[in-house]
Amino acid sequence: MTTIESAADVAHRYDPVIGLETHVELGTASKMFCGCPTTFGAEPNTQVCPVCLGLPGSLPVANATAIESTIKIGLALHCDIASWCRFARKNYFYPDMPKDFQISQYDEPLCTDGHLDVVVDGRTFRVEIERVHLEEDTGKSLHVGGATGRIHGADHSLVDYNRAGIPLVEIVTRPVLGTGALAPEVGKAYVTELREVLRGLGVSDVRMEQGSLRCDVNLSLSPAGSGVLGTRSETKNVNSLRSVERAIRFEMGRQAELLDAGGRVVQETRHFHEDTGVTTPGRSKEEATDYRYFPEPDLVPLAPDAAWVERLRAGLPELPAARRARLAASLEASEFELGSMANAGVLELVAETVAAGAPAAEARNWWLGYLAQQANAAGVEPAELAITPAQVARVVALVADGTLSTGLARQAVDGVLETGSSVDEVVAARGLVRVSDVDALGAAVDAAIAAQPDVAEKVRGGKVAAAGALVGAVMKATRGQADAKVVRELVLSRLGAPG
Ligand SMILES: [Zn+2]
Secondary structure (H helix, E strand, O other), X not given: XXXXXXXXXXXXXXXXXXXXXXXXXXXXXXXXXXXXXXOOOOOOXXXXXXXXXXXXXXXXXXXXXXXXXXXXXXXXXXXXXOOOEOOEEEEOOOOOOOOOEEEEOOOOOOEEEEEEEEEEOOEEXXXXXXXXXXEEOXXXXXXXXXXXXXXXXXXXXXXXXXXXXXXXXEEEEOOEOOOHHHHHHHHHHHHHHHHHHHHHHOOOOOOHHHOOEEEEEEEEEEEOOXXXXXXXXXXXXXXXXXXXXXXXXXHHHHXXXXXXXXXXXXXXXXXXXXXXXXXXXXXXXXXXXXXXXXXXXXXXXXXXXXHHHHHHHHOOOOXXXXXXXXXXXXXXXXXXXXXXXHHOOOHHHHHHHHHOOOOHHHHHHHHHOHHHHHHHHHOOOHHHOOOXXXXXXXXXXXXXXXXXXXXXXXXXXXXHHHHOOOHHHHHHHOOOOOEOOHXXXXXXXXXXXXXXXXXXXXXXXXXXXXXXXXXXXXXXXXXXXXXXXHHHHHHHHXXXXXX
């Protein structure tokens, strides 16, 4: 498949229906059912015990903090919290789960029937949440010897059980209808907003690149206006916000091409390839019956009492949507500007830059302008850039007090992005100081005049506009560090022309 039709073209003939299943590793100090630590990046198989290795005779004990975090997530997503529910045993044999089953929740999830609103292009889309449930993460397999890192072609596999048993929350949406050509953006906006909610709650570090937030993207197409749901594909472990959008876009094009040619979409899991932006088939989808779920006999039912739930509700922090509404005022932003900032993923960054002392207009310009360009060029989200809002505020302050010109400020930002050093360190290390000292500039101005005598003569003769060539030469000679206004004044006074 070489060309993929645009989402807008596909949406003329088909109604895309998206669904998102998001897995979030909770940031608890210990695992879900044992006391093992959960530190990321530890030596393989050093954070394990008889419970998470599933050794005979070991018994799980539920982690209260993880249950509390799950209830908080449910409340933030406007869900009903079950007053009584049970864990379920999900039976399967994969080497990454040594017990041959995973403790999860099946027909009795802790939280149900919520929603999360997202705004794309000025339109609000309500994404309905079907369920939020709590389970344990699996271990990690490493397939060695193949070109792709996948099991096919590998000559052996290694398994690390450090992750096995880390509390994992799964958030499942209902099918999202009516997004049309905006389906890719709505999918991305949903995961972005969900990540903000989770970050705000402080229940997870939500780092997609480390796998603590992982997303499965379901997509189906139905003939436009038919209301008949099509067969969906499920693209697994899409691990960046941008990839969520790209995966939906690709699947829309792929399925449309298939359906146009009279083919049919197979219900299957697919893998998204970051490098090429395409999805390829994985295994055909298991049915729930394949897992032979039954209530977990080793754990007591979960029965959060109403007073506990209400205490958690009262302790919820301000949610991102409410915070944005409040920010609109403090950022002196119109509804449209607020939307642009939210869509560009810079709203919180602008707010934090303002909180660090920058004027709202300056903070907005930096994040929507130069920094958005840098993020785009690097293929990352602005929030993933190696510069903090406080550092941006520092750059703004140095421009305001005349230390840096706009050009030098950009060089300072580049330096921070490249080296991770502070703004002041970059300014000192790279000698980024605006030269406005008349004595220091005098020599450069004289050199420019000597190098272009014909231009100098024109200026002497009254053609003031010609001075630009000399100012340009001085700016170049000083690597952009001169104050152009001062240079111009010097050139004109040297040549006896009116300023
Ligand atoms: Zn353990």
